[in-house]
Amino acid sequence: MANFTTDDLAFTGYSQIVTKTNDGTQIEIYDSTYVDKTEECEVVHFCNEFLKKYKVPQTKASFQKVESFLQHSILEHQIYREELLDWIASNWIKL
Incomplete structure (x- = not known):
């Protein structure tokens, strides 16, 4: 299974907001x-x-x-995970 990191991203300028626990460790929360x-x-x-x-x-x-697909202008206002996954899968070969 692929497990790429922030070092593998092609684009820059993302927010790097991180939630930390009381002991200073980082937690990642995904909706x-x-x-x-x-x-x-x-x-x-x-x-x-x-x-x-x-x-x-x-x-x-x-x-x-x-x-790159996630940043596509067609998906600019799309925020629903399943719809994003489906659109990218449907257009994987086309674009």
Whole structure:
């Protein structure tokens, strides 16, 4: 299974908001319904989730292709995780 990190992102300028616990450790909280396409952690999680769910090459190029689709102008106002996953899967070969 692919497990890419923030170092593998193609785009920059994402928010790096991180929630920390009282002991200073970082926690990552992902909403199962919505995706915040401006948060670095969420974009990485979403891209890895897509690679895991669909039978596409488990490569950095595929990871970045998902990221690119996520930032596509057609999806500018789309925030629902399942709809984003479905649209990217449907357009994987087309675009």
